[in-house]
Amino acid sequence: LALAQGDSRIIICVDLDYFYAQCEEVRKPEISGKPVVVCVFSGRTEDSGAVSTSNYLARKLGVKSGIPIVSAKRILKDIPEAVFLPMDRDYYDTVSERIMGILRSHSERFEQVSIDEAYLDISENSGGSYERAQEIAREVKSEILQTEKLTCSVGVAPNKVLSKMAADSKKPDGLTVLEPRDVYNFLQLLPVEKLPGIGPKIKKSLESLGIRTIGDLGNADEGRLALELGKNLGPYLVMLARGIDNEPVREREREQYSRIITLKQNAKSFDFSDALGPIVLDLSKQLISEKIMCRSIGIIAITYALRTRTRSKTLETPTNSDKLILTVASDLFRSYFETAEELDKDVRRVGIRLSELEKVTEEKTSPSLTDFLA
């Protein structure tokens, strides 16, 4: 089994356990030991909405991410101590930022992939030793536990995908080291959906080709797979299945900002500025505070049938103006409702997406009055 240059790196994946719910346990110690369910209430009716995250006690009883809040309440109706809390993103963001600061201090090469997950390339600080790498992982875990009282699951492996799979293999509060010599046995018998990036749809596609385990996938004919999954995705997954992943750990710029809301009731059209005004203002404020402009403005409509529909427009000149964003978004929605097929006009949720981002530079900042007077 060839592992290419992948052998020579040592990567750590840190994954904070049931993050939102664990943040709530830290903030309100009296709820730990009880099932905790973090909810996104959509405001349509009392308890409309979905479960964002739950702690392990709730999960064990079947309350998992994505299920309707009413289903969760049904499941836990005989457990009076169960706790349902509204999601508080701002709070989790601040906790996340502090933890990412800790992680960043452990390696020059750092990559945050989500609010609760990051990679560290510790090839250098470990001196190539998995023994030392494991110590570093232990230090990271204990530092997060001491400063924030949060547990995490950590994977140590020769590349990002394997470190993620190692972290996934023991949760919560795990520490799994996967050395190059163990990779083949680790992967061989796992079902394909354990590979990050393979969800229900791709699993089904692979099944139609008789591919069930990661071992099967690694031995698959790349040509046949390219036909089934696309010319890039197919071969890429085969390489992953062979334990090869040369993606570097690198800090990435954010590529988009979006906001989406659930309408009070489904609509064939709606008062654009009423519904969109607040989220546009919020987005615009965020762009300005982060000194960013966007060159593409998009709208998102989620239909009654839960289909996602999008329209977007690329501007000549980048903007961060709430007025312009609202105008463009309203136009896009108007034309959407004019042109969409009948079923797609029944809209449940609407949102806005800003992309093609650029940093604001001095020269591009629009001249202000004081500049004129100077």
Next chain:
DNA sequence: AATACCGGCGAGT
């Protein structure tokens, strides 16, 4: 032919 843009879809937290 290469690149930009667009819209759909899939996956993940």
Next chain:
DNA sequence: TCATACTCGCCGGTATT
């Protein structure tokens, strides 16, 4: 039955040059 709020990435079609 009921079905959030985000982010990222790939795919294929079409328009533009």
